[in-house]
Amino acid sequence: MKSRQGITNLQVTAIVSLSILGIAVLFIPSSASEAAGIDGVLATLFGGIVVLVLTFTAILLSCQYPNHTIIEYSQIVFGRLLGKLYGFYIVLYAIATTATVLRGFADAMKVLLLPKTPLEVIMITMMLTVAYQVQGGISTIARINELFLPPIIGLILGLLLLNVRDVEMFRYRALLSNGFGPILMSLAGISTGYLGFEIVTFLTPFVADKRKLLKYGMAGTGITIIIYTLLVFIELGIYGDKTIADMVYPTVHLARRILWVESFIERFDIFFLTFWILAAFTTITSYMYMAALSVVRIIGLRNYKPFVFILSPVVYMIAIIPQNSVQFTVLLKIISYAGLAIGFSTVPMLIISKIKKARINND
Amino acid sequence: MTRKVILTIIIAGITLLLVSCWGQIEIEDQAFIVGIALDKSDESGKLEVTFQIAHPKAFMAESQVDEPFWNITQVSEDITTARNELIKKINWIPTFEHCQILLISEDVAKDRFEKYLDFLIRTFEVRKKLQIAIVQGKAKEILDLKFKSGIIPSFVISEILNKNTKYSFEVTDYSHIGRIHIALIEGHDFILCRIIPLKDELSISGGAVIKDFMLAGWLSGEEVMGARFLRGDVESGFLEVKLPPELGEDVILRIYESESELKPEIRGDKLYAVLNIRLEGDINEITAPSSGLNSDEYIKKASVVIEKNLENIIKRTFKKVQQEFASDPFRIKEKTQSYYPHFYQANQGHWDEIYRSAELEISTEIMIRRIGEIKNRKD
Numbered sequence: 023m024k025s026r027q028g029i030t031n032l033q034v035t036a037i038v039s040l041s042i043l044g045i046a047v048l049f050i051p052s053s054a055s056e057a058a059g060i061d062g063v064l065a066t067l068f069g070g071i072v073v074l075v076l077t078f079t080a081i082l083l084s085c086q087y088p089n090h091t092i093i094e095y096s097q098i099v100f101g102r103l104l105g106k107l108y109g110f111y112i113v114l115y116a117i118a119t120t121a122t123v124l125r126g127f128a129d130a131m132k133v134l135l136l137p138k139t140p141l142e143v144i145m146i147t148m149m150l151t152v153a154y155q156v157q158g159g160i161s162t163i164a165r166i167n168e169l170f171l172p173p174i175i176g177l178i179l180g181l182l183l184l185n186v187r188d189v190e191m192f193r194y195r196a197l198l199s200n201g202f203g204p205i206l207m208s209l210a211g212i213s214t215g216y217l218g219f220e221i222v223t224f225l226t227p228f229v230a231d232k233r234k235l236l237k238y239g240m241a242g243t244g245i246t247i248i249i250y251t252l253l254v255f256i257e258l259g260i261y262g263d264k265t266i267a268d269m270v271y272p273t274v275h276l277a278r279r280i281l282w283v284e285s286f287i288e289r290f291d292i293f294f295l296t297f298w299i300l301a302a303f304t305t306i307t308s309y310m311y312m313a314a315l316s317v318v319r320i321i322g323l324r325n326y327k328p329f330v331f332i333l334s335p336v337v338y339m340i341a342i343i344p345q346n347s348v349q350f351t352v353l354l355k356i357i358s359y360a361g362l363a364i365g366f367s368t369v370p371m372l373i374i375s376k377i378k379k380a381r382i383n384n385d
Numbered sequence: 386m387t388r389k390v391i392l393t394i395i396i397a398g399i400t401l402l403l404v405s406c407w408g409q410i411e412i413e414d415q416a417f418i419v420g421i422a423l424d425k426s427d428e429s430g431k432l433e434v435t436f437q438i439a440h441p442k443a444f445m446a447e448s449q450v451d452e453p454f455w456n457i458t459q460v461s462e463d464i465t466t467a468r469n470e471l472i473k474k475i476n477w478i479p480t481f482e483h484c485q486i487l488l489i490s491e492d493v494a495k496d497r498f499e500k501y502l503d504f505l506i507r508t509f510e511v512r513k514k515l516q517i518a519i520v521q522g523k524a525k526e527i528l529d530l531k532f533k534s535g536i537i538p539s540f541v542i543s544e545i546l547n548k549n550t551k552y553s554f555e556v557t558d559y560s561h562i563g564r565i566h567i568a569l570i571e572g573h574d575f576i577l578c579r580i581i582p583l584k585d586e587l588s589i590s591g592g593a594v595i596k597d598f599m600l601a602g603w604l605s606g607e608e609v610m611g612a613r614f615l616r617g618d619v620e621s622g623f624l625e626v627k628l629p630p631e632l633g634e635d636v637i638l639r640i641y642e643s644e645s646e647l648k649p650e651i652r653g654d655k656l657y658a659v660l661n662i663r664l665e666g667d668i669n670e671i672t673a674p675s676s677g678l679n680s681d682e683y684i685k686k687a688s689v690v691i692e693k694n695l696e697n698i699i700k701r702t703f704k705k706v707q708q709e710f711a712s713d714p715f716r717i718k719e720k721t722q723s724y725y726p727h728f729y730q731a732n733q734g735h736w737d738e739i740y741r742s743a744e745l746e747i748s749t750e751i752m753i754r755r756i757g758e759i760k761n762r763k764d
């Protein structure tokens with residue numbers, strides 16, 4: 023049985039890429055354009071490469087301690103007290119991010135698809151489904167992610183293909199007209215759109231073939247880089263940087279403007295959003311899993327499944343804190359930078375763990 | 386066993402309760418607004434908004450309804466207020482989800498009209514392919530016309546604008562709402578199509594040049610053809626050219642493929658608009674065919690004259706729009722921002738002067754591929 027041996031490599035790729043593809047896919051062209059104008063394309067690409075490097079260090083670090091999640095090996099690397107503090111930070115981050123993605127998803131649903139359904143109903147139904155999946159265990163999560171990967175990627179690529187002929191290449195003549203400055207300044211902000219890759223730090227104990235984890239984990243991030251960059255490229259090519267920066271949900275606009283075979287395919291956005299719900303669902307389950315697992319491991323117990331149901335109301339209560347979309351954006355910024363900090367922390371952690379291992383070998 | 390039964394009942398019960406949708410409105414309760422016309426009202430600051438509402442029953446095979454649509458006029462500040470007033474008057478819930486056209490009369494267009502378009506961009510209710518046209522006259526009258534080729538005027542007009550633009554050079558459509566959003570944000574001008582109400586019919590030809598969201602002037606059918614070449618969105622159509630008598634007098638060419646690209650070039654401090662056109666077509670009709678029709682020489686001679694002819698039309702259009710209307714609906718500003726970003730940023734302040742003194746350079750290439758099915762041999 024698979025659950026005995028562990029999750030397969032393809033499932034790892036699916037988990038990583040679908041954890042990243044969540045709510046950010048709706049507005050990343052807008053963020054990229056606000057930050058860097060027409061150079062937003064390059065900023066998205068380079069931001070992705072930065073995250074690719076962080077995925078690399080995160081996986082290498084996790085492979086140093088193949089049977090531990092980050093909660094445990096952070097105590098080895100940083101020492102017991104600091105490690106436990108770092109663990110608490112991760113617990114808070116995971117719970118807050120689950121709440122933020124849940125709220126972002128519900129807000130988008132309310133505006134785009136279900137204007138009359140109460141926000142609470144959207145959030146609770148999603149929360150229940152997420153809780154049900156997470157308590158099924160990592161193998162369930164892995165199987166669902168593997169199942170959802172082809173349709174979601176296929177749909178986004180389909181969306182891009184149907185719009186590619188309206189790209190106006192002359193807009194890209196202004197690329198790099200202000201040098202690399204704007205791109206470098208916007209890198210930190212754009213990299214936050216790629217958050218989700220930190221799930222790899224929790225996966226190592228459950229992976230069947232740990233030797234290939236590096237390749238497949240990075241492939242997960244790689245898929246997302248290609249998708250985000252193409253998406254931003256096409257959006258900026260069709261609308262130009264100022265107009266995209268003005269839109270709240272630019273990707274949905276891309277879906278709406280499709281008119282194929284003389285009105286045969288219209289209002290593609292409804293179709294798109296249906297599959298996007300799957301992408302948001304997988305992101306929320308990944309973070310919920312991180313939250314439950316990290317809580318349990320900090321306390322020192324083994325079974326995280328009851329904690330899923332204890333954490334669900336906590337997540338919900340945090341999700342209803344923002345009163346409007348402006349406050350939500352503030353919350354999103356906070357957890358984005360918190361997550362990026364975790365990502366960057368894998369670099370010193372890797373260096374420290376290598377030094378420690380070298381010292382142990384020398385003794 | 387009892388547990389299974391109870392469980393099944395509970396699940397079936399919950400499923401039945403979950404099946405409805407919170408935001409559901411029955412289709413018979415909805416008033417589908419398929420067309421909107423804006424006219425100036427006698428009350429100052431207000432508009433006459435005419436909604437064309439379609440009966441869903443009219444689309445069924447045997448429609449028992451005499452009137453497949455009806456027009457209702459409201460006086461209010463803008464379109465959404467008019468819609469809100471409508472809710473108070475009829476027992477249906479109006480929706481813009483199937484709105485096909487928005488007709489703006491020239492009186493309304495003479496003042497800035499982007500405030501009426503805000504809801505088109507801000508909400509998701511309206512479809513992206515909404516066609517917007519300026520009516521040279523009263524917009525309401527268009528919605529009252531009877532068409533033999535279709536039941537509801539809104540649909541007929543929208544189809545003309547969607548499809549016929551590919552078969553004629555003199556009709557133009559504005560693409561869709563996304564372009565209005567871009568025009569709003571980046572502040573550039575555009576051309577909307579013009580509808581002229583005649584006694585019992587309409588004529589969709591020519592265009593209205595919109596500058597700063599105000600009507601700057603009209604373009605005739607021929608001028609719109611020139612404008613389309615400048616904008617770069619020509620497809621196919623018929624070209625009528627007057628040739629000298631020895632070459633055949635009037636010639637109508639059927640152009641089935643055309644490409645045009647406008648590039649800005651800065652030489653020194655002056656802006657040049659370089660237009661490259663390539664046309665491919667067949668001869669469809671000649672008034673006085675000469676005998677040497679089926680020869681390379683004829684085609685070469687005719688091509689030269691036709692190219693010159695087309696270039697003159699385009700030059701005239703460009704001059705008219707550039708000088709008389711002082712407007713740039715050809716996206717020259719947009720392209721200069723991308724081609725020469727530093728130049729544009731440095732000269733943003735007096736861009737209007739630079740544009741007004743811009744020169745147009747055209748190079749046309751027309752390939753007359755076939756002369757039709759008769760050769761006009763002289764025996």
